[in-house]
Amino acid sequence: MAVTLKDIAQAVGKSVSTVSSALNDYEDVSQETKELVRRVAREMGYMPNIAAQRLRRKRTDTLGWILPTFGPRFSDPFFSELLAGIGNESALNGFDLLVSTHAPGPDEDEAYRRMVSGRRVDGLLVVRTRSNDLRIAFLAEQGFPFVAFGRTQQDFDFPYVDEDxxxxxxxxxxxxxxxxxxxxxxxxxxxxxxxxxxxxxxxxxxxxxxxxxxxxxxxxxxxxxxxxxxxxxxxxxxxxxxxxxxxxxxxxxxxxxxxxxxxxxxxxxxxxxxxxxxxxxxxxxxxxxxxxxxxPIYRIGRMICDMLIKCIRGESLPERHVLLQPSxxxxxxxxx
Amino acid sequence: MAVTLKDIAQAVGKSVSTVSSALNDYEDVSQETKELVRRVAREMGYMPNIAAQRLRRKRTDTLGWILPTFGPRFSDPFFSELLAGIGNESALNGFDLLVSTHAPGPDEDEAYRRMVSGRRVDGLLVVRTRSNDLRIAFLAEQGFPFVAFGRTQQDFDFPYVDEDxxxxxxxxxxxxxxxxxxxxxxxxxxxxxxxxxxxxxxxxxxxxxxxxxxxxxxxxxxxxxxxxxxxxxxxxxxxxxxxxxxxxxxxxxxxxxxxxxxxxxxxxxxxxxxxxxxxxxxxxxxxxxxxxxxxPIYRIGRMICDMLIKCIRGESLPERHVLLQPSxxxxxxxxx
DNA sequence: TGCCCAAACCGAAACGTTTCAAATATAACC
DNA sequence: GGTTATATTTGAAACGTTTCGGTTTGGGCA
The missing domain is CATH 3.40.50.2300 (Response regulator)
Structure with missing residues (x-):
């Protein structure tokens, strides 16, 4: 069985809430208790149950990316490089990355709905934007955090990175x-x-x-x-x-x-x-x-990821719209 | 606010447990109640809170894949095609796919540990196996479900697909x-x-x-x-x-x-x-x-994904070791 | 009428966290 | 010694499901 806060609490002779506070580095826990708790937690190999954390915190610390795949032999080196950028940047910020594949088309928004309404992710990355992009319309109407790689012709204001x-x-x-x-x-x-x-x-x-x-x-x-x-x-x-x-x-x-x-x-x-x-x-x-x-494909991946995380955290973006000049x-x- | 079981229960005048049972198609709910509940749920736009489900059910319905990325300009068409196969097959089975990137190396197992101990995923996919593969040793020792694309020289028995x-x-x-x-x-x-x-x-x-x-x-x-x-x-x-x-x-x-x-x-x-x-x-x-x-890269992606899901579900695999003949x-x- | 049974439904506990108000311990002061 | 302030710690509720034992309802039967 996996070790829980309760187990640690028992081991150190403190309450569950103290242990939780100690691990989250709250102010009102004495230094020595913190150290004790952390040491014991490490020794016991404690790992928080993220399902419980997510339920309680009401956030998932997860980003979503739905890859537009065209046919089974989907093989675009562009995307693997973008993925590397997104993956590394999100890992750096402690975010998980949920990837899903879906061919562009009418039932595409179902995949987005699934991510959004099921609260699987805190924000979404949208790539390869279209002039009239239903995905963007959907997300903008829902007020769901997202960042796009690419602009659109619709009248929504959303953060994006695009190349000129x-x-x-x-x-x-x-x-x-x-x-x-x-x-x-x-x-x-x-x-x-x-x-x-x-x-x-x-x-x-x-x-x-x-x-x-x-x-x-x-x-x-x-x-x-x-x-x-x-x-x-x-x-x-x-x-x-x-x-x-x-x-x-x-x-x-x-x-x-x-x-x-x-x-x-x-x-x-x-x-x-x-x-x-x-x-x-x-x-x-x-x-x-x-x-x-x-x-700079890799860098674009990192940029949109970074922007999305800032959005989720409620931080303001230095630049909401980035237009890169290709060389x-x-x-x-x-x-x- | 998102609609919960409680909201539906209130709307149809039944208890939360009945609603839950109805939605999960349990035996002891009358046909008409089922239909009523399902209709109302749809109308109200109900989507289960997956964090709560996962906590309760003790499973995540999520697969993990840690991509071995070599340097920032990671750009291998092989992987994007594999990803398409894995993504499509897991979606077909109602599984989410958690993708993470990590350069091969000594601290690689940390990424695996994170997935496993945090109970982020129910099973892992391992690709590009190495003769002495620490990832496989770790997963095998933990008894964690995984399927590999590739064999190894270590003395573990695990399900794999490989090409000859x-x-x-x-x-x-x-x-x-x-x-x-x-x-x-x-x-x-x-x-x-x-x-x-x-x-x-x-x-x-x-x-x-x-x-x-x-x-x-x-x-x-x-x-x-x-x-x-x-x-x-x-x-x-x-x-x-x-x-x-x-x-x-x-x-x-x-x-x-x-x-x-x-x-x-x-x-x-x-x-x-x-x-x-x-x-x-x-x-x-x-x-x-x-x-x-x-x-058949795409097909290999689907195969390892399908095998992993079978493992997780406790079903037996028709073939535990698959060796494909390249043509x-x-x-x-x-x-x- | 009284009893039994199955069908349908319900209440409450549990999953493992976080959080906040309340309680306790400690220190400081008059 | 009593009072007040501060530093720690704690209990309990809450997040939204699932699950299981138990209760209600109504019909069938003697």
């Missing part, structure tokens, strides 16, 4: 234009995803600002996986009037696009320029290495 | 030999990792069985990331007597190795053959596509 996709895409498209490219294709992502919208807007804006014609047929849609990047780039490159550069909405699709180009005997960075967005570790070690926009990392794939 | 690394590596090395390769290099992984040991043993065994000399200097050590795969392959390929084929212990290192070869102007699959192990989605879409050994996927990188 518009100016990020500006940087890389301008880079391509400066290298002399005129026919630049874009592998877009589902437009309900907020970051996809921003990145596409960045692409359009930069083309326009440079007075370049925008051939809509050069904008093709992918789903963020290498697979569709591969397909999309294949279609683009098989056209008689093929583009000289392809900017992908994320690194994974860019890597797929590179493979498609290479299968066609094209030398990436020479015959065709290809760029990504995110700077996942793979980008650095592909061949040729991928020109992309760097985001351009020029590597060989753009021929720069 | 020896015969997997046999397949791919034999494949290379059949293609005429004689000087085959191997990018190994830290030998304390069980799967690394098996895969290396598979390499050695196949070379020996084919009567090929084993040049120990052709076995170099990596840490499973593309980065070290890249480095290791670089060293190998810069030797005057460079190998004609490189087998990597995992896909990520193989991808790094491919980049190293390509940087040196070598055509992978022609000038040098390169193979991996795991068949992560990236393997299919690299250029050239990577010859590797397929493992060879020949693609272009081996020139096959």
């Amino acid at each position: 996709g518009v100016s990020g895409m500006n940087l890389v498209i301008q880079h391509l234009i400066d290298l002399g490219h005129r026919r630049i294709a874009f592998i877009a992502a589902p437009p309900d995803l907020m970051f996809a919208t921003y990145r596409l807007a960045g692409f359009r804006g930069t083309m326009e600002r440079n007075g370049l014609p925008l051939d809509e047929s050069l904008i093709v849609l992918g789903d963020l996986t290498q697979h569709t990047g591969h397909q999309a780039a294949g279609e683009l490159l098989d056209r008689p009037d093929r583009p000289t550069a392809i900017a992908a909405c994320n690194d994974l699709m860019a890597l797929g696009a590179m493979a498609a180009a290479q299968e066609r005997g094209l030398i990436v960075g020479q015959d065709v320029a290809i760029t990504g967005f995110d700077d996942i570790p793979l980008a650095q070690h592909s061949h040729p290495a991928l020109t992309t926009l760097h985001q 351009l990392v020029v590597r060989r794939s753009s021929g720069g | 690394g020896v015969s997997g590596m046999n397949l791919v090395i034999q494949h290379l030999i059949d293609l005429g390769h004689r000087r085959i290099a191997f990018i190994a992984a830290p030998p304390d990792l069980m799967f690394a040991t098996y895969r290396l043993a598979g390499f050695r065994g196949t070379m020996e069985r084919n009567g090929l000399p084993l040049d120990e200097s052709l076995i170099v050590l990596g840490d499973l990331t593309q980065h070290t795969g890249h480095q290791a392959a670089g060293e190998l390929l810069d030797r005057p007597d460079r190998p004609t084929a490189i087998a990597a212990c995992n896909d990520l290192m193989a991808l790094g190795a491919m980049a190293a070869a390509q940087e040196r102007g070598l055509i992978v699959g022609q000038d040098v053959a390169i193979t991996g192990f795991d068949d992560i989605p990236l393997a299919q879409h690299s250029h050239p596509a990577l010859t590797t050994l397929h493992q 060879l996927v020949v693609r272009r990188s081996s020139g096959g």
Whole structure:
């Protein structure tokens, strides 16, 4: 049987409440009692029963994260790095992390409801926001603490961290234009995803600002996986009037696009320029290495986690809305 | 305030215990009462307080998984796919998943102790087992339910799923030999990792069985990331007597190795053959596509999760030890 | 009418904490 | 020695369930 406060109380000959107070370092317990209690607790291998603590304290010291998984072969290095950041930061603050997986869709809010109403967690992390995001609407209406990675178009004020996709895409498209490219294709992502919208807007804006014609047929849609990047780039490159550069909405699709180009005997960075967005570790070690926009993924994980914990604790946030500027990392794939 | 059993009891004019029994579908509650209670509960938006349930029931309906993270830029597509499998299977069974991150090392058992002694979870998942694995020793000694992905050299009997690394590596090395390769290099992984040991043993065994000399200097050590795969392959390929084929212990290192070869102007699959192990989605879409050994990662996630839940429920396992046979996927990188 | 039985329901204890008002011990002062 | 103030300690309630022994209700039967 596990050792409880009662057992310790018996062992030291004090009451349960004194033992509890001693372990929680309350003021009104004498120093020697505290030391005695703590020593005995350690010796007996005491570990508080967290279910009881949670029931009494009315908080769980647990954060929730529902991963949007697309299909069974969900394999995105972006998320594992984010998870590392979130996991480490929450552990540092003594919070547990409850992870759940759910495909985006109509019954998604059920997973959120379960977390919120069952009081499983004190706050939630929301990632990959959508323009009209039901999850955010739900949480905001409930007044439940949450922090998002990404913005939305809805009229809710909530704390978030986001990267500036518009100016990020500006940087890389301008880079391509400066290298002399005129026919630049874009592998877009589902437009309900907020970051996809921003990145596409960045692409359009930069083309326009440079007075370049925008051939809509050069904008093709992918789903963020290498697979569709591969397909999309294949279609683009098989056209008689093929583009000289392809900017992908994320690194994974860019890597797929590179493979498609290479299968066609094209030398990436020479015959065709290809760029990504995110700077996942793979980008650095592909061949040729991928020109992309760097985001501090691990640090973002820690940031949103830290912000959420501050919210839960009722502390004020120094910055409620953080917009990070991605930095351009020029590597060989753009021929720069 | 959240609605409790008491509120429902008041609303339907019955006692708390009757309401509880009704919601748990006990025998001695009349059908009409059950229906009434359930309807009212739904209408009032009742959600059980899980902290109270856990305290009373003495179980958490939660599984724990401590991810071994190596450094902040932890980014392994293998794990995100495993997570998808584990997450989906546990959700299907009504279990929560508590994820924690911890670098492998001496204070790792503290994370396990926290989960176990704090009664945070009913069972644990252990992945990436080591030959002398303190985590497994700890859990086995505590008699705490757990299922491992991977075996160990210790003398404990515990349920596990593993892939047969020896015969997997046999397949791919034999494949290379059949293609005429004689000087085959191997990018190994830290030998304390069980799967690394098996895969290396598979390499050695196949070379020996084919009567090929084993040049120990052709076995170099990596840490499973593309980065070290890249480095290791670089060293190998810069030797005057460079190998004609490189087998990597995992896909990520193989991808790094491919980049190293390509940087040196070598055509992978022609000038040098390169193979991996795991068949992560990236393997299919690299250029050239990577010859590797397929493992059903998602399914493995579901399997270990399902086994763990059975253990917790006290059900017997149809198979306590599962050894999966990886299948060879020949693609272009081996020139096959 | 009286008795028995099953079905349906209920009260109270228990799970292991935390918290707060109240009680006790200790010290300080006149 | 009595009074007051302060430092410790304590008992009991509370958190929201589940569970179990016990009570009520009403019907069937002699």
